[in-house]
Amino acid sequence: MKLLLVGESRDGRLPGEVLELFGFADVLGAETSMVLVGSPDVLPLFSGRLYLADIRLYGEYNPEVHKRLVLKAIDQERPDAVVFLHSSYGWDLAPRVAAAMKVAQVSAVTGIDGEGFTVDSCNGKMRRTVKPSTSSFVLTLQPGAFPALRISGIPEIIPIDADQATRVEYIGSRKPEAGVDLSRATVIVSAGRGIGKQEHLDLVRDLASVLGGEIGASRPVVDAGWLQRSLQVGTTGQTVSPELYVACGISGAIQHVAGMRGAGFVLAVNTDRDAPIGDVADLLVVADIVQFLPALTSRIKAWQASGF
Amino acid sequence: MNILVCIKQVPDPGGRFMPNAAATWFDDAGLVFRMNDCDEYAVEEALRLKELLGGTPEVTVLSVGPMRVVETIRKALAMGCDRGVHIDDPEASERDPWQIASMIAGHAMNRTYDLIFTGMQSEDRGSAQVGVLVAEKLGVSCVSGIMAFEWSDHSVTVERELEGGIRGIARLKSPALLTCQQGLNIPRYPTLPNIMKSKKKEISVLRPEEVGVDASLSSVAGFRHHERKNAGRILEGEVGQIADQVVAMLDAKTKVLRRGGAR
Numbered sequence A: 001m002k003l004l005l006v007g008e009s010r011d012g013r014l015p016g017e018v019l020e021l022f023g024f025a026d027v028l029g030a031e032t033s034m035v036l037v038g039s040p041d042v043l044p045l046f047s048g049r050l051y052l053a054d055i056r057l058y059g060e061y062n063p064e065v066h067k068r069l070v071l072k073a074i075d076q077e078r079p080d081a082v083v084f085l086h087s088s089y090g091w092d093l094a095p096r097v098a099a100a101m102k103v104a105q106v107s108a109v110t111g112i113d114g115e116g117f118t119v120d121s122c123n124g125k126m127r128r129t130v131k132p133s134t135s136s137f138v139l140t141l142q143p144g145a146f147p148a149l150r151i152s153g154i155p156e157i158i159p160i161d162a163d164q165a166t167r168v169e170y171i172g173s174r175k176p177e178a179g180v181d182l183s184r185a186t187v188i189v190s191a192g193r194g195i196g197k198q199e200h201l202d203l204v205r206d207l208a209s210v211l212g213g214e215i216g217a218s219r220p221v222v223d224a225g226w227l228q229r230s231l232q233v234g235t236t237g238q239t240v241s242p243e244l245y246v247a248c249g250i251s252g253a254i255q256h257v258a259g260m261r262g263a264g265f266v267l268a269v270n271t272d273r274d275a276p277i278g279d280v281a282d283l284l285v286v287a288d289i290v291q292f293l294p295a296l297t298s299r300i301k302a303w304q305a306s307g308f
Numbered sequence B: 001m002n003i004l005v006c007i008k009q010v011p012d013p014g015g016r017f018m019p020n021a022a023a024t025w026f027d028d029a030g031l032v033f034r035m036n037d038c039d040e041y042a043v044e045e046a047l048r049l050k051e052l053l054g055g056t057p058e059v060t061v062l063s064v065g066p067m068r069v070v071e072t073i074r075k076a077l078a079m080g081c082d083r084g085v086h087i088d089d090p091e092a093s094e095r096d097p098w099q100i101a102s103m104i105a106g107h108a109m110n111r112t113y114d115l116i117f118t119g120m121q122s123e124d125r126g127s128a129q130v131g132v133l134v135a136e137k138l139g140v141s142c143v144s145g146i147m148a149f150e151w152s153d154h155s156v157t158v159e160r161e162l163e164g165g166i167r168g169i170a171r172l173k174s175p176a177l178l179t180c181q182q183g184l185n186i187p188r189y190p191t192l193p194n195i196m197k198s199k200k201k202e203i204s205v206l207r208p209e210e211v212g213v214d215a216s217l218s219s220v221a222g223f224r225h226h227e228r229k230n231a232g233r234i235l236e237g238e239v240g241q242i243a244d245q246v247v248a249m250l251d252a253k254t255k256v257l258r259r260g261g262a263r
């Protein structure tokens, strides 16, 4: 099996997840090469061919031109599979490349299953095996699903170039608004869509307060405008590692869990016994937050008042 | 000006999923269906643009799927879309993203849509492919996962969401396709008068053969429950009793109760 890995640059750096591409190749025992629009000063270490285009010329987000660059590498390399990360870069670029090649794409791969690839379905409650029927194909890998493999070696650099015409002009990026830094909190009590209505945030706040913790949120709570965006935990929010993380009405989507996996103890409160949050919860309480949170808060208060 | 919004009907994820006989997808029985989350933002953004431009753009909402998806098309019409297109495909759940994209592109090919909005991905499949594939098949420019949208005389400025909440800003010209991420706006609820009005709005029904379906590029097997690792304990029953057990466990396994109390 011959893989062409598609590296990526974020803010001038190679994100750590790029090592997961090598981890995946290793699991398959595949021969690997990589294509990267990056800086000649920050190169991935491996022994193989590295098709390199200079980011100063081709930019960080420039999908129409990056597509041409990746296709050039594919043309020279003729891989069995082209492997992206399922990242903002990868999910945007991969279908463009698959469409140009007229081949199958399997998205957000979490495992290998015979000839096929395992992917999550129905918000992580189910999974299925997707098998490409084209002779070569495109994959995007779910970040965190494969081990990061740090290898060594000096790649053989093959410079590539492409026509720079594009209809999508990249203007630049802006950082999210600064807010509470949750990365240092020892206790975080997070509210999810399951809290039902904004007023119920008080129940979450009360629990956070008796625990001396901060309040956090899953994405829908922020999207609804109930809490500020800076309190969102997950891939597109903050990454946290408190001693205690309480997930209130949070289903445990992969993008949320990616942000709180490092927590010491996870308590989940959910009406659904099968919610995927059960995978990472040390303790799953099957209950309605409206009844359970006040009960827990008052027990903790009583416990503290009793002088331990 | 013409705008197309592509929406998908998905099962509420709170339901109990059972694989169908062939284990290729879920059995519909017992599930509650509704509009895919990201797609509501797509509908809303199209309607906001329509309003901004004095109501002149015509907003068409399209969905591929079996008969039951008409209900979701109706919801988009009740939100304010002008007309519906139902590509009536009982086999939709067996099709891969490439095939779904070929049907949508087959419809859009013969019209002149200035803008196409889709959701970034569906909640049930999560492939994040269909929107981008439609753009590629139509040859229109595309940006995925937008969190902000601004229109100024056929020039579009969007923000796409990157890891860690960073926003990338891009500009492109119509015709363009944008895949919408949750949080792009706050989708409206249909009002009663609009629900009444929507009942008279036209939904054209097309069969897959009429729009054209490509051959599939992949197949699915082994649709199954995500076997839970069940790393931890599960507590059920009377909330007061559970709360006592939780307090005892927090005391045994963490130091947070003592520390919290001291603050």
Ligand SMILES: Cc1cc2nc3c(=O)[nH]c(=O)nc-3n(C[C@H](O)[C@H](O)[C@H](O)COP(=O)(O)OP(=O)(O)OC[C@H]3O[C@@H](n4cnc5c(N)ncnc54)[C@H](O)[C@@H]3O)c2cc1C
Binding pocket: A123, A191, A192, A193, A194, A195, A196, A217, A218, A219, A220, A221, A232, A233, A234, A235, A236, A237, A238, A248, A249, A250, A251, A252, A253, A254, A255, A256, A259, A269, A270, A271, A272, A275, A287, A288, A289, A290, B013, B014, B120, B121
């Ligand atoms: C590119 C991308 C990036 C993303 N980034 C993030 C991110 O950074 N952070 C993030 O959180 N999400 C992110 N998401 C969204 C993610 O996929 C999920 O949609 C989201 O995490 C779901 O939030 P939730 O668990 O609060 O809501 P849901 O999935 O709707 O879950 C609600 C839960 O509440 C339970 N519940 C309902 N009622 C009650 C009740 N009364 N009491 C107790 N429990 C109840 C339900 O059983 C359910 O499990 C991202 C998605 C994409 C596509």
